[in-house]
Amino acid sequence: MAGRIDVEGLRVKRGSFSLEVDKLSVEPREVFAILGETGAGKTVLLESIAGAFPFSAGHILLDGKDVETLPIQQRHLGIVYQDYALFPHMTVYENVAYGLRMNGCPPSEIDQRVGAVLELFSIERIAESYPGIISGGESQRVALSRALVLEPDILLLDEPFSALDPATKERLYATLRDVHERFDCTIVFVTHDFEEARRLADRVAVILGGRLCAVVPAAELFDQMHDAEVARFLGL
Known part of the structure; x- marks a missing residue:
C-alpha cells in the first residue's frame, strides 16, 4: 500500500537551527501528528518530508524511494501550509486547478476533477471568488481541495486548524476524518495542541529543540513514561 514514510539519520540545517531525527516511520494510511513547542522544528520536518530543501545528512x-532524487510530480504528496498560501490573483477554481494544469492534464479532466472536489468540500458557490474575500474556514477548504485534487498518497498539513475559531475547527476535524476515509491517504499534520493530536492522530511524535524525543500512540500520550524533557512539555 502506498503512503509509507521512512526517515533515517536525518540532519537538516536552516540558518542557526538544526533538526535531528535518527529514525522515524509513518505507516501507509496512518494519521500521524508532529507535536512540539513553537520553533521546535515541526514544520522543518514536514517540509523535509516534502523534499523542500537539501539535507545535511540522512x-x-x-515508499522506499529517496525524496531528494524523486521529481516533484512523482512524490505523490500534497501540502497545506498554515497560512494556506493561496494565490491571491487567482479565483478559487483557478487555485484548485493549478497543480493539474502544471501536470498537463487536459481541460476536460481538470474541469471534472476540480468540480468534484469543490462539491466535496461544499465550496462550489465561491468557485469564481478570490481568496481575499472568503472566510478562514473557506480558505482552509480551498487549500485542502488544491492538495487533494492531485489525489496524493501523502497529505502534509502545517498547523491546519490553529487560526480557526472553535466551531469552524470542530467542523474541519470532521472534514479531516472524511478526507482520510475518502482519499485513503497517509496524513501527517503539525500541531502544538495536545488535545488535537490525541483526538485526530493514530500516533504522535514529540519534537523539542530540534530533536525527535518520543513517538507514542495518541491514546497513550499522557499515559506513557517519558523522559524529563517530554514530561515537562506535556505538563506531567
Whole structure:
C-alpha cells in the first residue's frame, strides 16, 4: 500500500537551527501528528518530508524511494501550509486547478476533477471568488481541495486548524476524518495542541529543540513514561 514514510539519520540545517531525527516511520494510511513547542522544528520536518530543501545528512524515503532524487510530480504528496498560501490573483477554481494544469492534464479532466472536489468540500458557490474575500474556514477548504485534487498518497498539513475559531475547527476535524476515509491517504499534520493530536492522530511524535524525543500512540500520550524533557512539555 502506498503512503509509507521512512526517515533515517536525518540532519537538516536552516540558518542557526538544526533538526535531528535518527529514525522515524509513518505507516501507509496512518494519521500521524508532529507535536512540539513553537520553533521546535515541526514544520522543518514536514517540509523535509516534502523534499523542500537539501539535507545535511540522512534520507527520507517515500515508499522506499529517496525524496531528494524523486521529481516533484512523482512524490505523490500534497501540502497545506498554515497560512494556506493561496494565490491571491487567482479565483478559487483557478487555485484548485493549478497543480493539474502544471501536470498537463487536459481541460476536460481538470474541469471534472476540480468540480468534484469543490462539491466535496461544499465550496462550489465561491468557485469564481478570490481568496481575499472568503472566510478562514473557506480558505482552509480551498487549500485542502488544491492538495487533494492531485489525489496524493501523502497529505502534509502545517498547523491546519490553529487560526480557526472553535466551531469552524470542530467542523474541519470532521472534514479531516472524511478526507482520510475518502482519499485513503497517509496524513501527517503539525500541531502544538495536545488535545488535537490525541483526538485526530493514530500516533504522535514529540519534537523539542530540534530533536525527535518520543513517538507514542495518541491514546497513550499522557499515559506513557517519558523522559524529563517530554514530561515537562506535556505538563506531567
